[in-house]
Amino acid sequence: MAAGGGSGVGGKSMKAVANDVAEGYMTINPLVLKKFDKDMIKDLFEHLNKAMAAARNLAVPLNDALALRNKNMKLQRLHNSIIILRNTAREKRIPL
Numbered sequence: 340m341a342a343g344g345g346s347g348v349g350g351k352s353m354k355a356v357a358n359d360v361a362e363g364y365m366t367i368n369p370l371v372l373k374k375f376d377k378d379m380i381k382d383l384f385e386h387l388n389k390a391m392a393a394a395r396n397l398a399v400p401l402n403d404a405l406a407l408r409n410k411n412m413k414l415q416r417l418h419n420s421i422i423i424l425r426n427t428a429r430e431k432r433i434p435l
Contacts, residue, residue, distance in 0.1 A: 353379070357386035360420050361394060361413045367420035372427045380428050384435050387424065391417045 348356050348371065359365040367387075372380065394413045399406045428435050 353382045353386045354389075356383060357390040357417075360387065361390045361417050363412070363416055366416075367423050369423065369427055372424065377431075377433050380424065380431070380433055381435060384421070384424050384428070387417055387421050391421065 348365070351359070356365060360367055367383075375383070391414065394410060394417060397410050399410050401407065425435065
C-alpha cells in the first residue's frame with residue numbers, strides 16, 4: 340500500500356484522509372493503521388495535527404450552538420484519531 344510515495348487510504352492523500360476524519364466520514368482505528376508503513380503513519384500524524392490547528396482556529400460565534408457543537412465534534416474526532424495513531428506508532432516503535 341505504501342508504493343506510490345505519500346499514498347493514503349483508498350487512493351486519497353493523507354491530507355484528504357485527515358479532512359475526512361475531521362468531518363466524520365472516516366475513522367482511524369488499529370485495523371486501518373495496520374496497513375500503514377512508517378512514513379505513512381508519520382505523514383498522517385502531521386496532517387492530523389494540521390487539521391487540528393485549522394479546526395481550533397475556526398472562529399465560531401458563541402451564541403451559535405450548532406456551529407460550536409460542530410467545531411467541538413471535529414476537534415474530538417481529530418484528538419481521538421491522534422491518540423490512536425500515537426499508541427499504534429508506539430507499539431510499532433515508530434518515533435513521531
